[in-house]
Amino acid sequence: MKHYDVIIVGGGQAGLSVSYYCQKQQLTHLVLEKSTLMNAWQNKRWDSFTLVTPNWQCQLPDYPYSGDDPNGFMNRDQILQYLDGFRRKVNAPVREHCEVRKIQFNQTVYQVSCDVDTFTADQVVVASGSYQQPIIPDYAQRLPHHIQQLHSEQYKNPQQLNDGAVLVVGSGQSGSQIAEDLHLAGKHVFLAVGDAPRCARFYRGRDVVDWLTEMKYYDIPVDQHPLREGVRDNTNHYVTGRDGGRDIDLRRFALEGMELFGKLEGFDGERLHFSNNLNRVLDNADKTYNSINQRIDQYIDVSGAQATTASRYMPVWRCPRERGCLDLAQSGITSVIWSIGFRPDYQWLDVPVFNGKGYPQHARGVTTYPGLYFIGLPWLYTWGSGRFSGVDRDARYLVDVLSAGQLQARHSTLSA
Structure with missing residues (x-):
């Protein structure tokens, strides 16, 4: 078996960032990518995907955004171009189409078994992310066969859907943006709204991300956040970078014909059943929206920063009568897009570092198991850990730990 100082599982921006710093530390390593x-x-x-954070926040290792629109939002093709440049810069040692089937710790080394080969390593970095197993509820199997069903990661554009209305289930970042994409394309959209919060795109003359960066919000480590590790369970705020960036206001969509419902609870063979919580979740999303703006107001008052006049969002629509059920046949729905997230799937990692929900237990990516690390997870250390803005800091930190661990491993080998 080929032996390495470090095996990195996952060939996204997080895995390549670790490779970049491993090369600087002269650690022998290999990136394994199943695709x-x-x-x-x-x-x-x-197809219409854009970043929801401004381009200037793209700060991969020694590879910042260098385009002519730092305050804009790259679209999908531009993101791929940016990442391709980073891939070429790193030039990582990679095995593509090499799916990891099992990782075990055998006394002193990790044995990494893939579908095509087996390797050993002193240390392992899991960079496969936490968005692994798409969540689709069991009752989806009871929907009629003629109903087209997609998960949000399979959605490309309105043209791939059947003629007729579409039900989008979930209103987080993906669900709300997909619902908007379909709505703008003229589709009749039914949206089952979840409990995701929302935020303003621009407030008092600047992007909200600019304000929060200046307020040092994105530098708060998870152990100093008011929710501590609980913040990792929070749903991301919905907003968009489409067409230069704007708010996503589900109430305004309702005024324009989108049909909003509460959380989808099930299907009885004829009718879809929803919670009667639509007004409450919309109110809570607006409360978060206004709360973030109020904190910006307070910062402006204390700092004396230049800004335009303060404002407060007032609802433009309220559901007059919440509907707890919907006859599927009468609705005209021919497609359903499930956008209710993912669950982790680390069955291939045979090391006891997971909590009861299947998430790895770690401190800044470092587990209690010797030589096992994670990167690229939401709030691994800060808000930016799962994004282009924070992965550099996480990778530098982890590789410093890796390097120290490798020195210890080499010393132990020589002593033996």
Whole structure:
């Protein structure tokens, strides 16, 4: 078996960032990718996808955004071009189409078994992310066979859907943007709204991300956040970078004909059943929206920063009568897009570092198991850990730990 100092599982931006710093530390390593590098960006984003954070936040290792629109939002093709440049810069040692089937710790080394080969390593970095197993509820199997069903990672554009209305289930970042994409294309959209919060795109003359960066919000480590590790369970705020960036206001969509419902609870063979919580979840999303703006107001008052006049969002629509059920046949729905997230799937990692929900237990990516690390997870250390803005800091930190561990491993080998 070929032996390495470090095996990196996952060939996205996180895995390549670790490779970049491993090369600087002269650690022998290999990146294992079950598909192709940056596969999720290439194949699991819809055609009109854009970043929801401004381009200037793209700060991969020694590879910042260098285009002419730092305050804009790259579209899917531009993101792929940016990532391809990073891939070429790193030039990582990679085995593509090499799916990891099992990782075990055998006394002193990790044995990494793939579908095509087996390797050993002193240390392992799991960079496969947490968006692994698409969530689709069991009752989806009871929907009629003529109903087209997709998960959000399979959605590309309105043209791939059947003629007729579409039900989007979930209103997080993906669900709300896909619903907007379909709505703008003239589709009759039914949206089952979840409990995702929302935020403003621009407030008091600047992008909200600019304000929060200046307020040092994105530098808060998870152990200093008011929710501590609980913040990792939070749903991302919905907003969009489409057409230069704007708010996503589900209430305005309702005024324009989109039909909003509460959380989808099930299907009885004829009718879809929803919670009667639509007004409450919309109110809660607006409460978060206004709360973030109020914190910006407070910062402006204290700092004296220049800004335009403060404002407060007031609802433009309220559901007059919440509907708890919907007859599927009468609705005209011919397609369903499930956008209710993913669950982790680390069955191939035979090391006891997971909690009861299947998530790895770690401190800044470092587990209690010697030589096992994670990167690219939401709030691994800060808000930016799962994004282009924070993975550099996480990778540098982890490789420093890796390097120290490798020195210790080499010393132990020599002593033996």
